[in-house]
Amino acid sequence: MIADGACLWNAEGCVDPVRNMIYVDYRYDVLATFMHECLHILLGESYSAGQAKEEEREVRRLECLIMRNLSPMQAKRIHVEMATLLCNDANDVDQDDD
Numbered sequence: 381m382i383a384d385g386a387c388l389w390n391a392e393g394c395v396d397p398v399r400n401m402i403y404v405d406y407r408y409d410v411l412a413t414f415m416h417e418c419l420h421i422l423l424g425e426s427y428s429a430g431q432a433k434e435e436e437r438e439v440r441r442l443e444c445l446i447m448r449n450l451s452p453m454q455a456k457r458i459h460v461e462m463a464t465l466l467c468n469d470a471n472d473v474d475q476d477d478d
């Protein structure tokens with residue numbers, strides 16, 4: 381989930397469909413970026429390659445809607461889940477370094 385910079389050139393987050401991963405640049409708003417990338421996965425098949433601007437506009441609209449309506453408890457739970465994923469990811473990296 382933490383990007384090594386390979387797919388985040390000039391982006392806060394991205395989806396790697398080949399590796400089935402979402403990458404989030406931790407220097408930005410992690411929660412909103414994570415929501416944004418999840419929405420790309422959910423809506424991606426609804427748009428053709430030529431509709432990238434329309435898809436981005438809809439993803440941003442829904443991201444704002446979700447972030448405005450997220451309860452404190454929902455935000456807390458998502459942060460906990462993301463932290464768990466980050467810890468698992470960090471453990472994988474540690475094992476790769478051995």
Ligand SMILES: [Zn+2]
Binds near residue numbers: 420436439
């Ligand atoms: Zn986007």
